[in-house]
Amino acid sequence: MPELLTIVVVEPDPDRARLIVEALDDSGDYQVHVIAERAALARQIAKVNPDVVLIDLADPSRDTIEELTLATGPLDRPVALFVDRSAEGLSTAAIEAGLSAYVVDGLTPTRVRPVLDAAIARFRIMARMRAxxxxxxxxxxxxxxxxxxxxxxxxxxxxxxxxxxxxxxxxxxxxxxxxxxxxxxxxxxxxxxx
Known part of the structure; x- marks a missing residue:
């Protein structure tokens, strides 16, 4: 039996966080931690030391993506970013910053598991290439x-x-x-x- 994955969900909106947690519960057996406040995000994530980080943002900027990337440690674990809208060049900036997945058009329950699997697979490939x-x-x-x-x-x-x-x-x-x-x-x- 595979080890239980620990997932941190960064989502300030409690309703959206609940939807993400429910989608994760429906798609597998995970230990899920929700972080609602982005202040001291790196410290909060380090305290949990998750296997994967999922971030949900409505309208990201390049600065927000860079800030989140630094805080989530994408070289240490897969990080997937779900956004409702994306300006030109942000997806490239996100991937170059080390994120494992950048999903435009928000987070829907049916997308959680495939994106999670893809983010983990891409992270493993990149980690192997870095090694x-x-x-x-x-x-x-x-x-x-x-x-x-x-x-x-x-x-x-x-x-x-x-x-x-x-x-x-x-x-x-x-x-x-x-x-x-x-x-x-x-x-x-x-x-x-x-």
């Missing part, structure tokens, strides 16, 4: 350090590149460390000595 990008950047930086270390060994010992790499690899294995860590230590030491 892959970070890993690729880390690997590239490690490759640069290893290349610098090989160059240092080639000059200092007068050996070809493949022997320099073999020496780094053998040293790493002997010390139970990663090649990149040994290379980093060599580059750092050479910087101190040079």
């Amino acid at each position: 892959e990008l970070a890993e690729t950047k880390r690997a590239l930086e490690e490759r640069k350090v290893i290349d610098r270390a090989k160059g240092l060994l080639m000059r200092a010992r007068g050996i070809p590149e493949d022997e320099a790499y073999a020496l780094l690899r053998r040293t790493a294995m002997d010390q139970g460390r990663r090649v990149a860590d040994v290379a980093e230590a060599l580059v750092t030491a050479a910087g101190l000595l040079g």
